[in-house]
Amino acid sequence: xxxxxxxxxxxxxxxxxxxxxxxxxxxxxxxxxxxxxxxxxxxxxxxxxxxxxxxxxxxxxxxxxxxxxxxxxxxxxxxxxxxxxxxxxxxxxxxxxxxxxxxxxxxxxxxxxxxxxxxxxxxxxxxxxxxxxxxxxxxxxxxxxxxxxxxxxxxxxxxxxxxxxxxxxxxxxxxxxxxxxxxxxxxxxxxxxxxxxxxxxxxxxxxxxxxxxxxxxxxxxxxxxxxxxxxxxxxxxxxxxxxxxxxxxxxxxxxxxxxxxxxxxxxxxxxxxxxxxxxxxxxxxxxxxxxxxxxxxxxxxxxxxxxxxxxxxxxxxxxxxxxxxxxxxxxxxxxxxxxxxxxxxxxxxxxxxxxxxxxxxxxxxxxxxxxxxxxxxxxxxxxxxxxxxxxx
Numbered sequence: 001x002x003x004x005x006x007x008x009x010x011x012x013x014x015x016x017x018x019x020x021x022x023x024x025x026x027x028x029x030x031x032x033x034x035x036x037x038x039x040x041x042x043x044x045x046x047x048x049x050x051x052x053x054x055x056x057x058x059x060x061x062x063x064x065x066x067x068x069x070x071x072x073x074x075x076x077x078x079x080x081x082x083x084x085x086x087x088x089x090x091x092x093x094x095x096x097x098x099x100x101x102x103x104x105x106x107x108x109x110x111x112x113x114x115x116x117x118x119x120x121x122x123x124x125x126x127x128x129x130x131x132x133x134x135x136x137x138x139x140x141x142x143x144x145x146x147x148x149x150x151x152x153x154x155x156x157x158x159x160x161x162x163x164x165x166x167x168x169x170x171x172x173x174x175x176x177x178x179x180x181x182x183x184x185x186x187x188x189x190x191x192x193x194x195x196x197x198x199x200x201x202x203x204x205x206x207x208x209x210x211x212x213x214x215x216x217x218x219x220x221x222x223x224x225x226x227x228x229x230x231x232x233x234x235x236x237x238x239x240x241x242x243x244x245x246x247x248x249x250x251x252x253x254x255x256x257x258x259x260x261x262x263x264x265x266x267x268x269x270x271x272x273x274x275x276x277x278x279x280x281x282x283x284x285x286x287x288x289x290x291x292x293x294x295x296x297x298x299x300x301x302x303x304x305x306x307x308x309x310x311x312x313x314x315x316x317x318x319x320x321x322x323x324x325x326x327x328x329x330x331x332x333x334x335x336x337x338x339x340x341x342x343x344x345x346x347x348x349x350x351x352x353x354x355x356x357x358x359x360x361x362x363x364x365x366x367x368x369x370x371x372x373x374x375x376x377x378x379x380x381x382x383x384x385x386x387x388x389x390x391x392x
Contacts, residue, residue: 029064030055032072039070039093046075057083067091067124073098076107076147081116081155091124091163101132104169105144109151117156121163126150130169134194146170146196152178161185171198172217178205186213192240194218199241202228204256210236217241221271225249226286227256234262239269243301246277246291248311250284250324257287257324264294268336274304277326278311281349284323291329298336304364305331305344307354307378322349328356335363343388344373353377362386 030052033039037048049072056065062085070093095111097104104110110128113119128149136143146169152158154177164187165172172188175181183200190197199215202208204227214237215221221238223245224231238244244266246258268274275293279286298304307329309322326348343364348354357380364371364387375391382390 028059028061029066031066031068033068037072039068039072041071041073041096043073044075044098045072046077049074050077053079056087057081059087060084062086062088064088064090067093067095069093071096074111075103076110077112079111079113079116081114083116083118086118086120087116088120088122090122094125094127097128099129101129101136101169102144104128104147105133107147108145110147110149110169112151112153113155113158115154116158119155119158121160123162125164125166127166128168130167130190130194130197133169134191137195148172148174148201150174151176152181154178156180158182159184163187164189166190168197170196171201171219173199174201174203175205175208176203178208180207181205181209183208183210184212186210186215188213188215188217190217192216192218198223201225202231204228206230208232209234213237215241220245223247224258224261226251226258228258229260231261233266234264236266237269238266239271239299241271242276243268243271243273243303244275245273246288247279249277249279249286249288250282250322251280253283253285253323255284255286257289258291259287260290262292262294263296264292266295267297267299268301268304269299270301270339272302273306274298274301274334275331276303276306276308277329278308279322279324279326279349280318281310281312281322282318282320286323287325287327288329289325289327292332293330293334294332296334296336298334298338298364300337300339302339303342303345304336304338305334307346307348307357309349310347321351323352324349325352326354329354330358330360331362332360334361338364338366338371341366341369341372342374343371344391346375346378346391348377350377353379355379357392358382359386359390360384362388364388
């Protein structure tokens, strides 16, 4: 059985990790310029960054690697571990993608951090210059797959603070197979019409906090996928974008679930969705359970509260029943305005109805008019003042 940690303990552990990492004084420091990087916005500095990372990763002492002010062109590269000691990457300048968008588009990831235990990234800006890629996608040409801007895979004890990511070709950031990660004070920004530019995608990760961040994208602000557990998301401004999603789930028959998640103190501005749980209508052993959405404000959101177990963004729908089991989901103190009359919609699976859905102190209106709620194969309860009226 997977051990679940109380969420207040998760938050404390992440704070302790942050303090230990930040207060630890590195005994060695160098700039990427020392390895040949040029902050002129034209010279390819990839090789210099590779040399700088190799030096930092093999250091026998904790080390700080500086990226000074200026614009550094970097092609797709891997920051691979394991490293001997903690590495701090302190960025004051801007790391930019090559002018030819195809250089990044041919790769799935622009900057990937892999198998590192003890990593701090502080400050700086990533600019993937995604406009040409988006234009190609809109023109239905052959554009390659496109690249995520920054990815963390199989990493432990990671703190990312004050980082700005703009104009990502696809998602800004992904976290996969990691443990004890703190993402604080991020700014993730892409135009509302940019395709698939998610803010943060998470899978198979334990003990994650996302705090104090501004996310403006063309897709989900945050998406929690299979294998995500013990996660705290707090003080987020989301919009434009598709809101905060759990899923899509049920992509395969055998799939890890999502559990023990708290999303609190979030403002949604003109997003497609507020908080959404989505799964494909096909057989699966997956689940979503132990989820709390608390203290949320909706500003003209199309679907403020949504469970959709018939998720199908294209016309190639499975037309089956979802096997994903959704249970123990709480919505507490959710207020604001819905862009559509149906402010709450629970479309659950006929063969696996949603169970233990709880609504408490909900006040959602359709502009200046009353909103409505709808339930399909959903079972739960309500307490306090709930408007629109519960459909349970």
